[in-house]
Amino acid sequence: RLGALASDEAMVYTHIQNAGNEGIWTKSLKAKLNMHATVINRCLKQLEQRQLVKSVKNVKYPTRKTYMLFNLKPSVELTGGPWFNDNELDVGFIEGLLQAVYTFIEKKTFIGDNYQVWPTSRTDKYPTLSDIRRFVHTSGLTEVKLEEEHVKSLLDVLVYDGQVESLPGSGMGGWEEDEESEEERERSRERRKKRKRTYSSGLTEVPCGVCEVFDFCAPKGPVNARDCNYYDDWLLPEKTARGRVNPAGKGVKRREGAEDAAEGEETVEEGEGTWDEAGEGEEGDEGGGMEIGYEEETFEEYD
């Protein structure tokens, strides 16, 4: 099989063979062999036709073309490991796993309805890395066998999210259950859950907290707090129900009736799309806050 190759093809093949599991990039191949791009491409095409080499996708550098021997499996580096599905980070899978691990740790941390916690003398009650790994395997969430480092990276993510914290292990208990080679394990690390509810700053319940034009909003400007649409919605839910409110700039004709007014308003808001439009809408109503108030009254009177 090899004998039938031309000299340059053979050189290309040898280099690819040397790259082994990792594969080799076309550009580096070109640099090593010092051949012209077209020559190399021709060789590669021929080798592919003969099913001697194949091209694989590298998850770290998706735009590169990486080649390796046909019968080899790409290394974990290239495929990205268990998190990647078709070279795409499988976010749903990861999130599912995170949730499962978190719930597992939560159950082990808090006992009963009163969220009882273990005293410090019983840290061995908290799950260790190997416990969690075992849980993931037996839970049947995935057929993929996860190595320790994968579980560890999951746990690290949970730590960054502020959901769990890691405690230095008691050492003894972990070793006994340890099946892996001793030199790989430094110390069994245990995980405890921190029931950290996010501390609300009170900012986000107010429209200003999530308002996109907050920086633009100023007392006498086109966008200001007095005529703010979002404040209308926030302050006057009952008024919308009665159809009295007339959000700035949206026109009087939207007084259809109780629910419709509320819904109509919202759909128009979402339909606005860009924030420039919303700004303009409010701009057109500058100084009109009070006037529209008057109009409201007159309409009401002749109800």
Place this chain on the structure above:
Amino acid sequence: MADNPTTRLCVQIIRTFFGEACSEIGRVLLSHGRLLLPKIVRLTGLKPRTVRACLIVLIQHNVVWFAENEAEDGDGSRGDTFYEVNVEEVCMRLRFGRFVEIAGEAFGDEASGIIKCILDHGKLRLPALIDLLQVTDAKKKNSHRSTFHALVNSHYLTPTSRLLHTSPKDKLIAWEEAEKRKLKEIPSAKILKSLREEVEDKLRREREGQTTGLKRKATTTSGRPRKRARGRDREEEDEEVVDDDVWFRVNYERFNVHLRDSLVVHGAGERYNPSFGLVIRALLEAADSVPKAYPRLSDVRSNPVSTHTVSTFLPAGSGSSNHHSNSNSHSPALSAGLKLPSSSTAPTSALKQYLLVLSASDNPSPAGQAGAFVSRFAGGGGGEGKVQVEFETIAERMRRRVVEGYVRERWGDGAGRVLGILWGGTMMDERQIAKVALMQAAVVRSALTSLQTAGFLSLQQVPKTPQREPARSFFLWFCSPQACYTALLSTLYGTIANLLERLEREEDVATREVARPWNVARAERSAEREGIRTERERKRDRVWGAVGRADGGVLVLRDLVSGVGWGTGLAI
């Protein structure tokens, strides 16, 4: 000081509490700094008489400082008075309602009446206070006096003095310069900082130590004050009585300490379970009960208390159950929180277990200690070990959580995770972050850019080539917590200002509505009147509730130990 959120907020608050004219003066003073009276008149366009009256009101309420011009140079000639706004005072007005409530909880209804009165008037003397409260009954007068005395003793009220009416900035700068001149070599940043802190402390002591506001009671017929028995403090309360000629004002810091304590208790309850909240509350009460304790907001940690003292402050049922059969020796609340080995242990040992968890003694790593509530507790035998509540650590954690909560709600969990990874100064580039966070590169990128525009993250360019081309360099992202705090603080200020402004408009509209002829007619029907009134109250409650919550965020970020602080506003 340009139109930044702080200025806007102060102006808005002054308008809400003092009206349009005063707020104009406030605006002018905040934008231009210190000013002379004629200048203020010119800039506001108000009549001199109005300006004078407003200034008197603002000074009475401690909102405005004044200073005589000592030096020959400068704008005015010798003897002219400059006026300046006291930013801290203005911002504290948002919390007045809570102060009244706290006073009521701590000392009873009389106290809340007293505090409310003093807050309404800025500063008062005791006789004037009694008149204003319209207390005629002699017995009530006495009880008011004693409540007042208690408030003064525990530093809820402080005497005011001429010194407190001047801006501390002048002295601060002068003393700092003097200290710097004493140094021999060029100072480093650390030395400068410690210098500054020393000077601030000195200044604070000077301003506070003017007088205690109490005087000895003259009891002997000849008019000589009774000598205190040496070595024996017999009936100390009879010896000292509130001085009738001293003006008192409310000491905001003492009340803020209460707010801080309730935040700590809440935090402990959220972190573990409600029983821990109880334990922390007992701990804090024990620390405050130490005689001569003067808890301050700037305390890094509380007074040390022994376990035994704490157990006396635990809710009822924990001590007395010792006498019952030993099936349940500690209060149900206490045993509910921790899974203890056996149920017949003494109450103090259960408490010790709680304290062990709170001090994170099972996690001596730095990350673990950063999560502790209480200092290292060795669990010494027989309840001898002393514990202190670690305010600084707790404050750091609370600030972080405020920022993270805001980021998560505004930009999603992805951004929250990214922030968590970068918190504390770790520098990473985009690829690394995506790998560690297990998120897609695009998601990470959008999160990073949004956080950067908001001021939470910054970039560090590390070039690969000597030409420093942007295309060929690493861009490392990092987060400085201080920058996050300041960014969030200005957003909070702006939000509160918006809320108050909106409330003003709603009040205007409501007043106008009520006054309209057809509404007046309609309001004859009491149902309608109720409807309009409750509508107004509902809006008011909503807005002030939101202001209160935002102000809670401000408390965490700015006022707690090693928070953002006041910058040029200076709370001394």
